[in-house]
Amino acid sequence: MAGTLDIIAAHVDQTIRTGAFPVRMFYIIAAGAIGLKNALNGGPGIILLGIFIHYFISFSFTLLFFLLYPTITRLSTNKYLNGGLFGLIVWVTMNFIVLPLTALPDKPFVFNVQAAVGFLVLMVVFGIPVSIMVHKYYKSGINEAKRVTETMKGSYK
Secondary structure, X not given: OHHXXXXXXXXXXXXXXXXXXXXXXXXXXXXXXXXXXXXHOOOHHHHHHHHHHHHHHHHHHHHHHHHHHHHHHHHOOOHHHHHHHHHHHHHHHHHHHHHHHOOOOOOOOOOOHHHHHHHHHHHHHHHHHHHHHHHHHHHHHHHHHHHHHHHHHHHOO
């Protein structure tokens, strides 16, 4: 879900900023792996590669948060704060580690309004939804574990 919200937000942002729907967004995502020239000259398979890469990255970050959640909640139990900080960490990781390692042309990072909007949107459409879903999962798991424990105690009486 968060990956879908993220790509929708990216399309909306590009459409607002450029005035045109970004028909080549998945080509650009795929270009990170195969280079810009190869991606832009490709066909439908490149779109599928871009979709795969996008969701693979989204899933990887979500899985990381899911696995670290029990540790994260020792520092803060606020799922909204945790999600916002997670979104910020994802944004920093993508901009300063992942994107520089891709086959995309190098461009210097400039913190401007576009960058600020980017990280705020990522916090809201990716970090917070992931945090809410993971919190709900762990909370239901804890409640289920309590119910099973209480049931087991009752059966021994």
